[in-house]
Structures are given as structure tokens and as C-alpha cells.
Amino acid sequence: MSLRLLKAAAAALTLCAFAPAMAPGPAAAQSFDRPVRIVVPFAPGGTSDILARLIAPKLSEAVGQPVVVENKPGAAGNIGADAVAKARPDGHTLLLMDIGSLAIAPSLFSDLSYNVENDLAPVGMVMFGPYVLAVNPSVPAKNVAELVAYAKANPGKLAVANSGVGALNHITAVALARDLGIDWKNVPYKGGAAASRAVVSGESTVIINGATATLPFVTNGQLVGIAVTGDERLAALPNVETFKEAKLPLNDAGTWQGLLTSGKTPPEVVAKLNAELNKILAMPDIQAKIAEQGGSVRPGTPDAVKTWLTTNIKSWGDIVRAADIKTN
Amino acid sequence: MRVVTRRRFGWPDLLFGGFLIVAAAGTLVATRNLVGGTAADMGPAYMPRAIALVLLAFGVFFAVRGVLRGPVGIETVQLRPILGVGAAVGVFALLIESGGLALASFAAILIAAVASRESRFFEVILFGLGVTAAAVLLFVKALALPVSIWPW
Amino acid sequence: MELFDNLLLGLSTALQLNNLIYCLIGVVIGTAIGVLPGIGPIPTVALLLPFTFGLAPASALIMLAGIFYGAQYGGSTTAILVNVPGETSSVVTCLDGHEMAKRGRAGPALAIAAISSFFAGTVATVVIAVLSLPLAALALKFTAVEYFSLLVLGLFAAVILAHGSVAKSLAMVFLGLLIGTVGIDVNSGVARMTFGIPALSDGLDFVPVAMGMFGLAEIIANLERPAVRQVVSQKLRDLIPSRADLRAAFPAMVRGTVIGSALGVLPGGGAALPPFTAYALEKKVAKDPSRFGKGAIEGVAGPEAANNAGAQTSFIPLLTLGIPANALMALMIGALMMQGIQPGPQVMTEQPELVWGVIASMWTGNLMLLVINLPLVGLWVSMLKIPYRLLFPAIVLFCCIGTYGISNSAFNVWLMLGCAVVGYFFIKVGVEPAPLLLGLVLGPQLEENFRRAMQLSDGDPSVFVTRPISAVLLLVVAVMLLAMLSPAVLKTRERALAE
Numbered sequence: 001m002s003l004r005l006l007k008a009a010a011a012a013l014t015l016c017a018f019a020p021a022m023a024p025g026p027a028a029a030q031s032f033d034r035p036v037r038i039v040v041p042f043a044p045g046g047t048s049d050i051l052a053r054l055i056a057p058k059l060s061e062a063v064g065q066p067v068v069v070e071n072k073p074g075a076a077g078n079i080g081a082d083a084v085a086k087a088r089p090d091g092h093t094l095l096l097m098d099i100g101s102l103a104i105a106p107s108l109f110s111d112l113s114y115n116v117e118n119d120l121a122p123v124g125m126v127m128f129g130p131y132v133l134a135v136n137p138s139v140p141a142k143n144v145a146e147l148v149a150y151a152k153a154n155p156g157k158l159a160v161a162n163s164g165v166g167a168l169n170h171i172t173a174v175a176l177a178r179d180l181g182i183d184w185k186n187v188p189y190k191g192g193a194a195a196s197r198a199v200v201s202g203e204s205t206v207i208i209n210g211a212t213a214t215l216p217f218v219t220n221g222q223l224v225g226i227a228v229t230g231d232e233r234l235a236a237l238p239n240v241e242t243f244k245e246a247k248l249p250l251n252d253a254g255t256w257q258g259l260l261t262s263g264k265t266p267p268e269v270v271a272k273l274n275a276e277l278n279k280i281l282a283m284p285d286i287q288a289k290i291a292e293q294g295g296s297v298r299p300g301t302p303d304a305v306k307t308w309l310t311t312n313i314k315s316w317g318d319i320v321r322a323a324d325i326k327t328n
Numbered sequence: 329m330r331v332v333t334r335r336r337f338g339w340p341d342l343l344f345g346g347f348l349i350v351a352a353a354g355t356l357v358a359t360r361n362l363v364g365g366t367a368a369d370m371g372p373a374y375m376p377r378a379i380a381l382v383l384l385a386f387g388v389f390f391a392v393r394g395v396l397r398g399p400v401g402i403e404t405v406q407l408r409p410i411l412g413v414g415a416a417v418g419v420f421a422l423l424i425e426s427g428g429l430a431l432a433s434f435a436a437i438l439i440a441a442v443a444s445r446e447s448r449f450f451e452v453i454l455f456g457l458g459v460t461a462a463a464v465l466l467f468v469k470a471l472a473l474p475v476s477i478w479p480w
Numbered sequence: 481m482e483l484f485d486n487l488l489l490g491l492s493t494a495l496q497l498n499n500l501i502y503c504l505i506g507v508v509i510g511t512a513i514g515v516l517p518g519i520g521p522i523p524t525v526a527l528l529l530p531f532t533f534g535l536a537p538a539s540a541l542i543m544l545a546g547i548f549y550g551a552q553y554g555g556s557t558t559a560i561l562v563n564v565p566g567e568t569s570s571v572v573t574c575l576d577g578h579e580m581a582k583r584g585r586a587g588p589a590l591a592i593a594a595i596s597s598f599f600a601g602t603v604a605t606v607v608i609a610v611l612s613l614p615l616a617a618l619a620l621k622f623t624a625v626e627y628f629s630l631l632v633l634g635l636f637a638a639v640i641l642a643h644g645s646v647a648k649s650l651a652m653v654f655l656g657l658l659i660g661t662v663g664i665d666v667n668s669g670v671a672r673m674t675f676g677i678p679a680l681s682d683g684l685d686f687v688p689v690a691m692g693m694f695g696l697a698e699i700i701a702n703l704e705r706p707a708v709r710q711v712v713s714q715k716l717r718d719l720i721p722s723r724a725d726l727r728a729a730f731p732a733m734v735r736g737t738v739i740g741s742a743l744g745v746l747p748g749g750g751a752a753l754p755p756f757t758a759y760a761l762e763k764k765v766a767k768d769p770s771r772f773g774k775g776a777i778e779g780v781a782g783p784e785a786a787n788n789a790g791a792q793t794s795f796i797p798l799l800t801l802g803i804p805a806n807a808l809m810a811l812m813i814g815a816l817m818m819q820g821i822q823p824g825p826q827v828m829t830e831q832p833e834l835v836w837g838v839i840a841s842m843w844t845g846n847l848m849l850l851v852i853n854l855p856l857v858g859l860w861v862s863m864l865k866i867p868y869r870l871l872f873p874a875i876v877l878f879c880c881i882g883t884y885g886i887s888n889s890a891f892n893v894w895l896m897l898g899c900a901v902v903g904y905f906f907i908k909v910g911v912e913p914a915p916l917l918l919g920l921v922l923g924p925q926l927e928e929n930f931r932r933a934m935q936l937s938d939g940d941p942s943v944f945v946t947r948p949i950s951a952v953l954l955l956v957v958a959v960m961l962l963a964m965l966s967p968a969v970l971k972t973r974e975r976a977l978a979e
Contacts, residue, residue: 037474043887044526045811050818053530070474071523073887075664075681082678113678159936165669187935188666190928193810197803203623203936212817216802216824289533292817325669340909347905348651355658358673368939372665372672375927379658386651402908409703410904413696413876414897420880421893433877440873443703447869459874463881471519472527473885 031091031269032063038094038259041080043073047212047293051126051257052096054289055280062276076166077101078112085119089264091273095120099258099305100168103312107320108166116313119263121270122305124277129255129295130230131172132214132237134223136205144227144246147206151182158184161195161204166325169195169208171316172253174323176208179249199223210255212294229254255295258305274302339402342394348387355380412443428478429468433460486836487609493837494844499542502535503845506543510550511852515558517566517695517875518687518882521551525811529818537819538834542841544815545795548808549601549842552791553849556593556784557860561586562875564695566882568686569787571917572755574694576772576779583775586861587719592729592777593784594853595721600737600785601846604792607741608799608839615793616800619745624933625943629953630746631926634753635919636957637760649915656919657926659684666924667931679891686921688883688892692899693906693913695879699872700900701907719858721777729781732762736785744790745797752921758786773912792842799835800828 036059038052052069060067072080077097087093102116114120133144139158141147151158162170165188173186187204189195192213199207200222207214211228215236218225225240229251233242243251259277261270278299280286290297355376365371416439423432437456441447467473493499509528513519525544532540552569559570560577573593580589607615622630635653662673663683674680721729739761740754762782763772772779797803802824804810813823821827821834828835863871883892906913937943945951 043807044522045807045814049526050529050814053526057530068472068474069526070888071526072889073682074889075678079678079889111676156938164666165664185935187932188669190666193804197797198623200801200803201620201623203932216822216826219822220802220824220826222801222824289818292820343905344648344651344909344911347909348655351655351658355673358675362670362672363668368934368941370667370927370931370934372668372670376658376661376672379654379661382654383651383658386647386654389647390651403704405908406704409700410901413700413703414901416873416876417696417880417893417897417900420877421884421890421897424880424884424890424893429881433881436877436880437873440876441869443700444869444872446867451870452873455870456873459877463877466516467519467881467885471513471524471885473881474888475884 031272032065034092035066035068036060036063036092036094037068037070038096039070039072039080039084041072041074041077041095041097044071047129047210047255047295048097048257050293051290054286055096055126055259055277058280058283058286059276062279076105076108076164078105078109078114081105081116081120082114084260084262085114087262089121089262089266091261091265091269093262094123094273095260096126096257097260098168098255099125099260099309100254100256100312100316102258102260103309104166104168104171104316104320106313107317108325115263117306117309120260121263121265122302122309123259123261123270124274124302125298125300125305125308126257126259126277126281127255127290127293127295128230128298129257129293130211130228130234131169131208131254132211132218132225132234132240133206133208133227133243134199134214134218134225135207136199136202137221137224138202139205139224141226142224144241144248147226148180148182151180151184155183156185158182158206159187159204160184160206160208161187161189161198163192163195163209164188164190166320168253168255171319171323171325172208172250173206174325175250175319176248178319178322208253210294215294256298256308257295258308260305270302336399338394338396338398338400340394340400341390341397343402345387345389345391345394348383349391352380352384352387355383408445409443413440416440416443424475426479428476429473430460430464430477431479433463483609486832487840489833490609490836490838490840493538493833494542494840499539499837499841500844502539502543503546503841504848506546507550507553507845507849508852510547510552511554511849513547514551514554514556514566516554516882517558517564517691517879519885520567520687521548522808522811523885524551525808525815529811529815532815533818537816537821537831538837540815540819541812541834541838542845544812545838545842546845549788549791549845550849552788553594553597553853556597556787557590560589560593560780561860561863562695562871563698564875564879565690566687568690568752568917568921569755569783569791571690571694571914572759572783573780573787575759575914576774576776579773579775580777580780581864584718585775586864587857588721588725588777589775589780590857590860591719591721591854592725592781594850594857595726596729596733596736596781596784597788598846598850599733600740600787600789601792601849602843603737604741604744604789605839605843605846607789607793608796608842609836612796612800615742615745615796619797620801621949622746624929624936625947626949626953627746628926628929628933629944629950629957630753631922631929633953633957634757634922635926636960637757648911652911652913652915653919656916656921657923658919659689659916660920660923661927663924666928667935677891679889683924684895684920685886685892686917687886688896689899689920690917691879691883692896692901693903693917695875696896696900697903697907697913699875700904702868703872719861725777729777732758732778732782733785735761735765736782736787737789740786740789740791741793743786744793752918754786754790755783756918758782788846795838795842798823799838802827 040049040052056067056069084093084095141150160173192209198204217223225237227243227246228234229243281297281299287297359373359376362373363371364373416436420432420436434456441452513524555567555570556573559565559573560581563574563578565571565574577589664671664681736758739758743754762778763769798809816823883896
């Protein structure tokens with residue numbers, strides 16, 4: 001039985017490392033009587049996953065139950081979202097994801113197995129991370145005006161790398177092209193990292209992606225920053241104008257990470273979760289870690305997220321239908 | 329080791345060829361509604377169809393070779409191992425989400441043991457309990473696999 | 481002597497007592513999860529991520545890196561002992577490693593795996609220190625065009641993997657390519673052959689397919705035969721490789737290390753290409769290729785070295801360019817950012833003690849792994865004394881749990897069951913599953929890169945021969961093809977085809 005001995009030793013070792021997360025916190029709230037799961041519908045390592053793992057120990061202290069992060073990847077996040085939509089509606093199963101993809105899903109997938117607005121109940125917004133529009137240095141453009149002029153002079157020459165057909169940055173690129181009247185190729189990759197690599201190497205030439213992933217390349221001169229979304233310029237790129245300043249549409253595009261639970265969850269449970277989430281988001285250490293992810297915390301009410309979803313389902317839907325993007 | 333030699337076919341080749349033909353045909357049916365495109369501008373169905381056609385050719389080649397060259401038999405299929413192992417895996421898949429890890433593990437060990445003629449009843453029960461406990465400790469407690477331990 | 485200074489700086493970081501301890505924790509956890517089938521380093525690293533916030537950046541990265549290459553050591557143990565490949569890279573180790581175990585040579589197989597890994601790890605550390613900048617530049621030259629040509633070469637080499645009939649292994653490669661097309665097509669976003677099952681939309685996971693076709697199918701086939709009393713000798717002489725073993729394995733180790741170091745730098749194919757290519761090369765250069773698949777020690781040494789070297793050099797794009805070569809490297813970037821370090825080329829100049837500390841820790845970590853693993857060989861071999869009637873239900877269970885854990889879905893368990901039945905069928909009709917698995921891994925990338933290359937060149941196929949790297953790769957394929965069709969070889973091929 002030496003195998004088991006060794007495994008037990010390994011188990012004991014890892015157990016020590018995990019002990020803090022397992023220990024139930026003080027002041028158990030009455031409405032939470034078993035472990036809480038935060039479902040992240042993507043593989044480990046992405047923004048949603050890291051956020052969930054940041055929040056989990058704090059939430060565990062607040063509700064007095066262990067909080068585990070469960071990765072349920074697949075089908076652009078729909079497998080995980082579906083699992084939460086169909087979970088017991090008692091606030092013990094949460095979903096943390098980029099709610100922009102949630103807003104696109106109904107227009108992209110005609111056979112979605114859950115209803116985004118009815119089967120999921122928003123708990124609150126977690127963070128917003130702006131997009132950076134950047135180009136490979138081989139493109140003779142240093143700002144939006146030059147890029148648009150170049151794109152108009154060379155139709156079909158620029159290639160925009162995106163993280164997959166129907167991904168937010170794909171649809172953003174499609175909408176930009178439509179509004180600016182330019183013609184560029186949309187080149188799909190498997191995820192944002194592959195897309196970044198392709199633009200750094202010059203295989204594709206333009207990228208619109210989260211600030212976290214793109215900033216280092218811009219500050220290093222491997223990519224040239226053209227514009228950023230969000231209300232203000234980025235501290236790290238003071239000379240790069242915002243979409244708004246450059247009169248580009250979609251100033252709000254970016255990653256909006258939100259927390260949700262199953263649709264029929266009683267409002268008082270949602271309210272309790274929202275209060276705890278906002279308390280967590282007010283903690284300085286959490287704010288600092290989220291800033292390192294290239295974003296800022298966005299505490300708010302469940303209703304605010306609901307309104308956000310309704311508005312965006314419509315606006316993204318219009319773009320998806322106009323561009324005739326289909327996945328099945 | 330008994331060997332079946334029905335008629336004079338080369339059974340391994342014939343069966344493998346048949347398998348490939350079925351796989352190829354299934355692919356062609358499953359992709360019938362997708363866009364094919366051309367080699368320079370491939371649609372989603374181009375690759376699956378192209379590969380399926382190659383497999384079809386391989387399938388026919390093996391099947392014909394199987395018919396012409398024989399006799400080669402294959403070892404008798406024994407039902408007990410494949411049913412035992414298969415059922416153990418299937419029961420695990422059914423139980424893991426609703427019944428919890430402890431129940432699913434214990435059931436899988438017990439059913440898998442049926443696959444072997446040499447299993448001894450009490451030994452398997454004891455061993456199953458031990459392995460189940462180890463699995464729960466290792467996967468749920470140490471590796472934090474997000475799965476419940478008990479059915480409730 | 482800047483390199484020397486850098487390595488000294490790195491060693492001074494890596495040899496600090498606390499960093500040595502984190503390195504040890506990392507490699508021990510890595511070995512343990514590597515031994516468990518299906519449970520890979522990625523979920524473990526994700527799980528441990530929050531606990532690294534409190535550590536110094538160098539300590540955190542040293543520990544997480546240790547988990548990664550420690551898992552590569554552990555994975556080969558399971559492959560050799562029970563024929564269950566827990567990761568892409570250990571499929572090749574199953575081929576000859578498990579055969580050696582069946583012949584009572586589990587000890588030498590495990591020892592050679594550990595020694596090869598250590599040798600490759602040591603060389604790869606030096607490679608990273610000396611060549612990381614040029615290799616990173618080479619990696620950036622690999623666009624869709626070059627990648628496609630490389631994959632063609634890789635698949636072509638797969639034919640050599642076959643033990644018996646070339647025709648059968650070609651058919652299996654194509655079958656692998658076919659099931660690789662299942663899922664959402666990256667280029668058009670359209671779901672293919674998913675039969676309305678959402679779990680299939682990202683394609684078939686490699687691990688359930690490999691564990692079903694290798695591990696479970698082999699168990700089913702074993703149970704049909706009357707139990708053979710395993711002769712397990714615990715004598716030291718039977719546990720350690722003989723001098724002849726070492727002499728045979730050493731050149732294979734060197735070749736494997738070279739292949740692994742070069743291919744590991746490339747994104748995507750990193751995990752699958754090095755061991756498969758190394759195995760194909762060993763079989764090609766061997767005087768008697770028929771020994772392969774029957775317990776040839778070079779068939780363990782080469783791929784194991786390639787695998788470990790590749791695992792290590794896959795850090796190069798991360799350390800020099802800030803670009804993750806695989807999902808695990810993406811996690812490492814997450815870990816860095818949590819420490820307030822923006823990954824990218826500037827890290828090399830701004831945080832030299834971090835970068836060189838991690839590089840140096842890879843060598844200390846590999847040394848620890850060797851010291852941990854060699855004495856464990858006896859322990860692992862004694863595990864084979866457990867009667868098979870008890871061992872096999874436990875393997876079945878661990879396969880189930882491991883597959884479930886990949887994406888926490890029962891679907892993968894069902895998939896593994898289906899693959900076990902198909903794998904059993906393959907055993908009955910006498911075909912090898914390894915080429916199929918290579919096709920499954922490389923097929924989607926082959927198609928994706930071909931179509932992307934065509935999209936970017938506006939449908940002009942001449943890019944494949946006008947770009948130099950791609951042209952050279954395709955030339956190698958053409959030469960191999962000519963060599964295969966040359967009259968002398970043709971005869972043996974005909975015999976093989978007739979088989």
C-alpha cells in the first residue's frame with residue numbers, strides 16, 4: 001500500500017496549504033447552511049477565475065461556509081452558466097463571468113439552453129477592465145486618425161486578431177469597422193493569449209483586447225497603443241487617447257465582470273449576497289489586486305446589473321444581427 | 329486462448345475496415361448541412377469531409393483485403409470484463425453528481441471487481457471502503473475537487 | 481561573462497533556504513499530482529495561486545514552476561506501471577515503458593525515465609540561460625504558415641510510430657484527425673458533429689480519450705487472460721539500469737533533449753510534439769526498429785528527455801516576451817500580475833534576480849526530483865505486488881475521478897467509457913491507438929493554421945514555399961517521402977503493408 005502512503009503524505013502536505021480556505025469563518029449567517037460554489041465557466045487562469053479565487057476566502061468569512069471555485073469550461077461559457085441557471089435557487093451556487101459574453105449569447109446561439117434574463121439573477125457588478133486598441137509597429141499609424149486613414153487607403157489589408165468567433169472583441173472589431181466605414185479582416189484565434197502573440201509576431205496586425213494582457217506589449221514597444229475604452233486615459237499610457245476623445249463608438253466596451261446566481265433565488269438572499277460582495281469590493285487589498293488585473297472595482301446594485309444586461313443584450317444583438325455572425 | 333475462425337475471412341481487417349467505413353459515412357451524414365468551400369477558402373465541412381473520404385478509401389481497402397485474405401480469426405470476446413469495467417465507469421458517471429464521491433467510488437470499485445473472476449467478496453468490500461476513504465481525503469480534502477462527498 | 485554573473489545571481493536566489501523549501505514543496509506536490517491520472521498541474525496551480533500572494537514573487541514562481549515540471553516526472557510513473565497516460569506527453573512513455581514493466585523491468589524503466597528527465601532538465605536550464613533570446617526570436621517567426629508545415633512534418637513522422645502495418649497506422653492518424661474536427665470550428669465559429677451536445681463544442685478532451693483507449697481498454701483485455709503471477713524482484717540489481725541500459729539510453733537522451741528544447745519553445749504543440757517526434761527519431765536511427773513497442777529502453781529515454789526539456793523551454797516565451805506558450809504559462813502570468821509585476825520583456829532587465837532565480841531553481845528542482853524519484857523506484861515497483869484483482873478496480877476508479885476533474889463534468893467520464901470500448905475493439909483487431917492520439921492533438925491545429933494562413937494570404941497557397949522556414953520544413957517532408965519510396969525501402973514497406 002505504499003502508493004496510498006505516498007498519496008496520504010502528499011494529501012497531508014497540500015491540506016496544510018489549503019487549511020485557511022477550509023476553515024469556516026465566524027458568525028455563520030443563517031441562510032447559508034452548506035458550502036457555496038462560485039462557478040467560473042472558463043478554464044483556470046483567466047480574469048474571472050482569478051477574481052473568483054480572490055473573492056472566495058472573503059466571502060467564506062462573510063457567510064460562514066467554505067466557498068469553493070469550480071471551473072466548468074466549455075461552449076463560450078454557456079455550460080457553466082447553464083449549470084448555475086439550473087441550480088437550486090438558494091444563493092449557494094454563484095456564477096462569476098464576463099457578463100458581456102452573457103449579453104451576446106442570446107443573439108449568437110439560437111438554441112441557448114437557458115434564458116439569460118430570467119434564469120439568472122444578478123448579484124452585483126465586480127469590475128470593469130478597459131480594452132486597448134493596439135497595432136503591430138509595422139502598421140504606419142500612431143493614433144486613431146492615422147489608423148482610420150490607413151485602413152481606408154488599404155481596404156482588406158489590416159487583420160484584426162480576436163479571441164474567437166463571436167467573442168466580445170470580435171464583435172467590437174466588427175462594430176468599429178461598420179461605424180468607421182473601413183474594411184479589415186477579422187482573424188479568429190483560440191483565446192486572447194494566442195491573439196496577442198499573433199499581433200506581436202506580425203502574423204495579424206491589429207488587436208482589441210483587455211488592458212491587462214495588452215499593456216506590457218505597448219509599454220515595451222512591441223505594440224503601438226492607438227486608443228483605450230473607458231472614461232479616462234490609462235495611467236500607464238497617458239498619451240493614448242480614449243475612444244470618446246477619438247470620437248469612436250463603443251466607449252463602454254471592455255470586460256465587465258459580474259456575479260450572478262440562479263434566477264428564482266429569493267430577493268433577500270440576493271440582497272445579502274450583494275451587501276457582502278460590495279463590502280468585499282470596498283476592501284483595500286481587494287481593490288489593489290483588481291487594479292493589478294488592469295481594472296477597477298464597480299460595486300453596485302443587482303438592479304443596475306439587470307439594466308446593464310437588458311441594454312447590452314439589445315445593443316450587441318443589433319450588431320450581431322447586422323453583421324450576420326452565426327455559430328450554428 | 330480460444331480463437332474463432334468462422335468461414336475463411338481475415339476478420340481483423342474486415343472489422344477494422346467496416347469500422348472505418350461506418351465512421352466515414354457517419355461524418356458525411358453529420359456534416360451534410362455545413363458549408364464545404366474550396367481548398368483556398370475552406371468552410372467548416374471541408375476538412376471533415378476530406379478526411380472522411382480518405383478513411384472511406386482505407387475502410388474499403390481493409391474490408392476487401394479482409395475478404396480476400398484469410399482465414400485470420402480474432403480472440404473470443406469475453407463479456408464479463410468489458411461489462412464489469414463498463415458498468416463500473418457508467419455507474420460512477422451516473423452517481424458522481426447526485427450521489428456524491430463516496431457512494432460513486434465505492435460502487436465503482438465493487439462493480440469493477442465483478443469483471444474479474446478472481447475477486448473475493450469480503451476482500452473487495454474492505455478494499456473498496458479503504459480506497460473510497462483515500463479518494464475522498466485525497467481529491468476532496470486535499471485537491472479541493474468541487475464535488476460533494478455524500479448524497480445529501 | 482554576463483551569463484556567468486546572471487547564473488550566479490540566479491543561484492544565489494534559488495539557493496536561499498526558503499526558496500529551496502518552496503521548490504521542494506512544488507516538486508513534491510507536482511510529483512504527487514502527476515502520478516494521479518487526469519489530475520494535471522493546471523487546476524493545482526490555480527488552486528494554489530491565492531496562497532502565493534503572501535510569498536515573494538521569486539518564491540511563488542519557483543514553487544509553481546516546480547509543480548509543473550514535477551508533474552512531468554510523476555506522469556511517467558503511472559504510464560510505466562499501469563499503462564495509464566495521465567497527460568498528452570506520457571502516451572509515448574506507455575509504448576515501451578509499460579512493455580518494460582510487463583517484462584519485469586519496471587525498475588530500470590522508472591530509473592531511466594527519472595535520469596533522462598534530470599539530464600534533459602539540466603541541459604534545458606543551460607539552454608534557457610544561454611539561448612532564450614534567439615529561441616524567443618525564432619518562436620516569433622513561427623506564424624500560421626510555418627506552423628502548418630511543422631505539423632505536416634510531425635504527422636508524417638507519426639507513421640514511423642507504428643509497430644506493424646504502415647497502412648493501419650496511417651488510417652489511425654486520419655481517424656484521429658477526424659475526431660479532432662469535432663467541436664466549434666475556430667475559423668468560422670460553426671459547431672461541427674457535436675450532435676447538439678454542448679460539452680462537445682470545445683472538441684474531445686485528450687485525457688478521457690487517452691485513458692479510455694490505453695488504460696481501460698488494456699485492463700479489459702488483461703482480464704480476459706488468466707492472471708499471470710507478476711514476478712517482482714526487489715533486488716537492487718534488478719531495480720537499477722545496467723551499464724548496457726545506460727549506454728543504450730544516453731544517446732537517446734541527448735537527441736530527445738535537443739528535440740524537446742527546440743519544440744518546447746513553440747506555442748500550442750509544445751506538449752505533444754516533442755515526445756512523439758523523439759520516439760519517431762529513435763525508431764528511425766535504431767539498428768533494429770522491431771524492438772520498439774516491446775520494451776526498448778531508448779523508447780523511454782528519448783521521449784522522456786524530450787518531454788522534460790520541452791516543459792522547461794516552454795518558459796522561454798513567458799520569460800523573454802511575456803507571451804504564454806500554453807494554458808499553464810497563462811496562469812503563471814496571472815501569478816506574476818498578482819504580485820504587481822507586469823509580465824513582458826522588461827521583467828528580464830528590471831527583475832533579473834526573479835528571472836534568473838526561477839531559471840536556476842529549475843536545476844535545483846530537477847536535482848531534488850532525481851533524489852526523490854530514484855529511491856521511490858523501489859516503492860513504486862513494490863506496488864506491482866498488489867494482486868491485479870485489487871489493483872485494477874482502483875485504477876478504474878482513479879481514471880474516473882481524474883477524468884471527471886478535468887472540467888468537473890460527467891460527460892468526460894462517459895466519453896472515456898466510449899473510448900474504452902473502441903480501444904478494446906482496436907486491441908481485438910490488432911491496431912495501435914498511439915497514431916490516433918497524435919492525430920487528435922495535432923489535427924485541429926493543422927486545420928486552424930492552414931485556414932488562417934490562407935485567410936491572411938488571401939487564398940494564395942504559394943506562401944508555404946516562399947517563406948524560408950516553411951519551405952525547409954516541407955523540403956524535409958519531401959526528402960522523407962522520396963526516401964520511403966526509394967526502391968530499397970520500397971521492398972520493406974511492401975512487406976509491412978502486406979504484414
